Amino acid sequence: MQTKTRPPDHEPETPTPDDEQLRMGILEHLAELRQRLLRSFMALIVGVGVGILLAEPVLEILLQPYRDINPEEARRLLVLGPTGAVVNYFRVALLVGGVIAVPAITHQIMMFVLPGLTKKERRYVLMTLPAISALFVVGILFAWYILMPPAMAFLESFQSDIFRAEWAANEYLSFVTAILFWMGVAFELPLVLFVLSLLGAVRAGALIRHWRVAIVLSAIAAAIITPTVDPVNMFLVMGPLVALYGISIILVLFGQRLTRR
Numbered sequence: 001m002q003t004k005t006r007p008p009d010h011e012p013e014t015p016t017p018d019d020e021q022l023r024m025g026i027l028e029h030l031a032e033l034r035q036r037l038l039r040s041f042m043a044l045i046v047g048v049g050v051g052i053l054l055a056e057p058v059l060e061i062l063l064q065p066y067r068d069i070n071p072e073e074a075r076r077l078l079v080l081g082p083t084g085a086v087v088n089y090f091r092v093a094l095l096v097g098g099v100i101a102v103p104a105i106t107h108q109i110m111m112f113v114l115p116g117l118t119k120k121e122r123r124y125v126l127m128t129l130p131a132i133s134a135l136f137v138v139g140i141l142f143a144w145y146i147l148m149p150p151a152m153a154f155l156e157s158f159q160s161d162i163f164r165a166e167w168a169a170n171e172y173l174s175f176v177t178a179i180l181f182w183m184g185v186a187f188e189l190p191l192v193l194f195v196l197s198l199l200g201a202v203r204a205g206a207l208i209r210h211w212r213v214a215i216v217l218s219a220i221a222a223a224i225i226t227p228t229v230d231p232v233n234m235f236l237v238m239g240p241l242v243a244l245y246g247i248s249i250i251l252v253l254f255g256q257r258l259t260r261r
Helices: 017-069 084-116 119-157 169-187 189-198 204-209 211-225 231-260
Strands: none
Touching: 017 084, 017 119, 017 169, 084 119, 084 169, 119 169, 119 189, 119 231, 169 189, 169 211, 169 231, 189 231, 204 211, 204 231, 211 231
């Protein structure tokens, strides 16, 4: 007797051309992302190399606010361990390298994003690249000339009858570099949100509805950046953060109008 073979219930599915193109597209994007990250890392390495050469004069500049308020005792910073000087030297070199590498890193991020935009949107995004780097420097200068003098004066004079201000290099440089770096990052926020609005990732309505959350987060960020209980120093940081949030809403509205056109 001849037996009939029963066809399988489920035949193996062959990938469609669309699935194959999608898979290849994802792999190409991942490869490009890896390339952009590698270039950003190399830019940071080059920046740190330059920062090592500039660390000594930058250290002299960073020490100046402490010397201004305590000229007799602030000749040199105190280190509490055998590697303290080396660690703090390279801390400053890393900060300088990060500042130098910001334009290149921003460029790599934008070049990864640009293929998803229209020709007109690309033009607007490319126009923001120099401004983003410039705002980072503006934020650093704002922190140095506006925030640091009152912060240093308050911290040095706080309970001076009880405490003598002899700050160690690690704590002092951590405090100064944190304020400079994060204020530089905060000043980039408006243009970053503008770019995200061009991609449809951010809406002005959502930013307006969550203004209370933004104020609370600004207060938390100010407390982290300036770890003091002085409300004046916190307000000096919180005020610009809230103002930058308001500017971000205006730029996001402008970005939405561009995408609708």
